[in-house]
Amino acid sequence: QVQLVESRGGLVQAGGSLRLSCAASGSIFRINNMGWFRQAPGNQRELVAKIRNDDLTNYADSVKGRFTISTDSAKNTVYLQMNSLKPEDTAVYYCYADLQVYDSGYYYTKDYWGQGTQVTVSS
Numbered sequence: 850q851v852q853l854v855e856s857r858g859g860l861v862q863a864g865g866s867l868r869l870s871c872a873a874s875g876s877i878f879r880i881n882n883m884g885w886f887r888q889a890p891g892n893q894r895e896l897v898a899k900i901r902n903d904d905l906t907n908y909a910d911s912v913k914g915r916f917t918i919s920t921d922s923a924k925n926t927v928y929l930q931m932n933s934l935k936p937e938d939t940a941v942y943y944c945y946a947d948l949q950v951y952d953s954g955y956y957y958t959k960d961y962w963g964q965g966t967q968v969t970v971s972s
Contacts, residue, residue, distance in 0.1 A: 851875035858966035871944030882947040883927035887940035
């Protein structure tokens with residue numbers, strides 16, 4: 850069974866920094882993509898950043914230049930370094946992974962989600 854375990858978020862002042870991590874474990878054959886989404890109250894879940902297994906990255910316009918996504922392939926872990934945080938970054942952040950897994954003799958591709966972690970930026 851595959852699990853995504855996120856680090857705790859937290860409360861930070863505007864202009865501050867925070868790093869999130871998310872570790873994938875289980876019968877993982879290959880990681881296709883990993884990334885982070887966020888959802889603020891009353892809003893839809895939106896992409897923050899994602900990284901492909903060839904290190905191609907994609908960022909939301911609102912976080913470009915402030916957030917950096919990276920991975921440690923040996924640990925099946927994705928990181929999100931968030932700098933120059935703004936109150937509008939306040940949201941629940943969800944880790945996402947597009948994985949190829951092996952189970953009972955079969956390989957298949959499936960999306961997985963972390964449990965979500967709260968990030969609050971005070972003004």
